[in-house]
Amino acid sequence: MPVEIPKDSWEGTVRTVTLGATSAEGGTRSRTITVGGQKTLPFMNFEQTAPNRPVVAVEIKERRPTDWSPLLLDVWGDAANDPAAWAKQAEAVGADLLVLALTLTDADGAPTTPQAAVAATKAVLGASALPLIVFGPGQAEADNELLLAVAEATKGERLALGICEDKNYRTIVAAALANDHCVTARTPMDVNLAKQLNILIHDMGLPLDRILMDPTTGALGYGIEYGYSVMERLRLAALQGDAMTQLPMLVTPGFEAWKTKESKVGQDVPEAWGDWAERAINWETLTAVALVESGADIVVLRHPESVRRIHKAIDELTISPEMA
Amino acid sequence: MALSGIQIYKLLPQTNCKDCGFPTCLAFAMKLAAKQVELSACPHVKDEAKAQLAEASEPPVRLITLTANGHEVKAGNEVVLFRHEKTFYNKPGFFLRVRDDQTADDIKAAVSAADSYMVNYVGRELMIDGFAVEAVKGDPAAFSAAIEAVRQVSHRPLILISRDPNVMAAGLRNVDGEHPLMYGADASNWQAMGDLAKQHGAALTVIAESLDGLADLATKLKEYGVPDLVLDPAARKLGTSLALNTQIRRLALRKNFRPLGYPVIAFPCDAEEAYEESMLAAHAIAKYAGFVVLDRFAPETAYPLLVLRENIYTDPQKPIQVQPGIYEINNPTPDSPVLVTTNFSITYFSVANEVESSGLPAWLLVADAEGMSVLTAWAAGKFDAERIAKSVKAFNVADKVNKKRIVIPGHVAVLSGEMEEELPDWEIRVGPREAVDLPAFMKQSL
Ligand code: B12
């Protein structure tokens, strides 16, 4: 019985965004990363193979984090004391690109200075040739101050700067505009809010091919279903031709998963939770697998083993199936 | 093909008697066409009309129910491709696989560990659904013995795996009175397997490497009199499985293509490594599997997979909630502290579990925040000083305690000023941001 394979064809295409610049392009990266460009729902390779595959970013910090799970601190070891060493190590475990997430204060509790942020960024760029995303600490004033300095000091490297939110995006976008960088735009799990922020950023003159959208996600057990569905809806809207949703998506399953008790705590938890280390890695990877299947173009992870596993998942998903 | 509402209407009695709960036959017909009601809700349909309508009222993905000793696993009856369009209904059943070349003791050990496994997530008790027994020896007696070993320690539904009708027949004799899933029928054995399925009232898996082959076999088996089928499109990798499961679901829902209108079974257990198995299982949950067969049972993998399954199968229109009210944790006295949180299940249980396991008594006031987390509710104006004060009054919290002191979540520290205005005779304390830090906070500061 010949079955007609139901193929969708869509009007819309996701835009491509390229991060990093090689020396020929005015930067110092060994290679660039391009995401986006899909004309189908994720991995519908029987309709059309996507020009770019999802990539894995590894999150590092400019100083040893104090609130990370001991499992993460153990696995990164001394590398986590120094952003350059950490960047090298992250590259060695297979990162496609890096996220440097700046901390609000230095080790002594004083506000992180723009000089320190710039020094850390330069150290990372010097140690690894991967494309780089830099996130501010997540407080408007600090974000603006630190990211502006970083943007200026790295002009031409085509970083992505984040996180732009509806209450705070102007300074970051202006800094990206003036220094040839990209931005990431985060909204709380809502298609219309995502569109709105993309419009506001685009209205400032930043071309759409320099905006990544971050629709926000939750970890397994802590809201992943909302993140999962909003990504499916955003990607459907993009393919249906809604221009302001046609941007590649970045999500942070590493941050979300490693915030949960399941990943952070090894003692005095129910026996039914099982082995701590494997549970924690599962928490991160299973969150990430679900998000990759719902349309993520960049997943930001924290554990090296998760990086390996998600690469394997992406490999399998992007293989074009030999089918009639 | 599915009938339209009007076509269905023509087959109904057209008396508008309202016995179905709808004002008119036409209204009922429209609901039936949209597959939102069952034909049986109208008691007056004539038999010949029934036969014609049965087709139209059948769900696009047939509901398959496996039963054993009072346990039940359902798959199918799904109506959407994306959960946001409505919801996914029947959570895929998890089955742990054992083989008949294992010793009876090994089988029993593996099965009883998984059978007794239970993990609590937001007040729900999550567990494995059943077991798959595979005949690898090709020996009816060995298969039968393995099933018996399983049955000594578990009463849950079974999947019986063998392509040899003789071996399968022996296994089925062990599970009389149950509705297991047979695995399965292929192009060479389908008639014999079909006979067994009919005899035992068992569901039967159809195995083929292509959709053409699957549709072919499923059609033959249905005509042969086996209504309860499950599909194995034989994909064992993420990419192929995603493609095939999507195609099957699309054909069933969009084209109402009956030959593929059955639940799909997935075999993450065939992965070479444990981590691949867990990712394949996660994928199977999100992307349309009805039954999931696993090999390596470990709590650290089962727990996240069970949670993912809860999450993906939550109704997107209704966040899981707990009843607002004042909850007593560890037998609080009038001297125990009052903590306030929202009625989103995940939020409530993350707080309640921490306090409970600390052994410290407390009153936990659960405000009606329309089922939203602390920050979501705060941002949406559903968890503000006014609402909290209202709950304090509605649940007579002041009468329960000697000291009027209430702890608010650290994430909404900004509320403390307004809280002081709303509850002038109360002391407002800002707690830690995360529930994990509550026990330490309670010990030191309360
Ligand atoms: C899932 C989610 C949603 C879901 C709703 C889920 C639900 N039922 O609540 C959806 C998608 C619907 C949603 C909607 C919105 N959201 Co929302 N959402 C989230 C998300 C991703 C996770 C929230 C969650 O479930 N957390 C898990 C629970 C367990 O956390 P919790 O309730 O805070 O509880 C913890 C602590 O607070 C503490 N705790 C709890 N109670 C108590 C009590 C005491 C005494 C103590 C000491 C501690 C304590 O313990 C818990 C564990 O540590 C967060 C971002 C994130 N990743 O955190 C955004 C987030 C909360 N949302 C946000 C916003 C703005 C919104 C919207 C207003 C946006 C919009 N679309 O208009 C809407 C509002 C809803 C509406 N208008 O209907 C913002 C809030 C920003 C802010 N700081 O004000 C956030 C932070 C995202 C962001 N970064 O912008 N959201």
Ligand code: SF4
């Ligand atoms: S019960 Fe049957 S006959 Fe009566 S209104 Fe409903 S559809 Fe019509």
